[in-house]
């Protein structure tokens with residue numbers, strides 16, 4: 001369970017999160033929607049410990065990660081969170097298998113085991129023939145699937161995604177959503193996704209609506 005409590009965040013004196021609070025249950029598939037500038041990305045980054053709030057708490061299973069020191073936090077993030085961004089952020093000079101294996105190696109896994117696990121994951125996502133390719137040799141949809149594999153490599157409990165389909169065409173978008181929903185059913189992971197896409201939001205368990213740094217609506221599907 002993740003408890004987000006009274007988060008306040010300002011940039012340059014401008015308040016972008018204004019006492020945002022929510023509780024996210026394990027296995028929930030949650031979309032965060034709202035107009036541009038509402039604070040969605042900032043909230044996601046704070047939940048993902050990539051950004052620090054001015055005040056408030058982000059509690060994972062009883063532990064407030066806002067209070068953690070950077071080294072401890074980096075290890076916690078590496079073990080417990082997987083990230084998918086709008087642009088894949090794969091490293092161009094590394095192969096697909098190396099890119100996917102990287103968070104596991106950073107977490108202390110040996111190269112051989114990490115590369116084997118990366119190959120397995122990529123294979124499972126239909127990219128078994130692309131292990132030694134570089135990111136620029138893949139299509140946008142393939143790159144985004146590889147980014148999902150990278151997010152999964154450490155078997156985190158939570159996947160955080162920021163506009164993950166923002167750079168994809170409609171076919172690849174639908175494929176990515178199918179992958180997310182399949183993963184949710186097969187792995188029980190928690191998904192927290194910032195999106196402008198209605199079809200993704202509509203199919204979520206829960207939709208958080210934000211405006212002006214506040215959560216103005218929290219709708220659970222039946």
Ligand SMILES: Nc1ncnc2c1ncn2[C@@H]1O[C@H](COP(=O)(O)OP(=O)(O)OP(=O)(O)O)[C@@H](O)[C@H]1O
Pocket residue numbers: 011012016034035036037038039040041042043
């Ligand atoms: N690092 C930063 N420095 C200064 N201002 C920032 C920074 N990050 C975000 N902001 C500002 O905070 C506000 C909220 O931004 P945020 O990206 O969280 O909104 P959003 O709801 O995700 O918007 P969008 O849908 O356009 O991505 C915006 O006014 C933005 O300009």
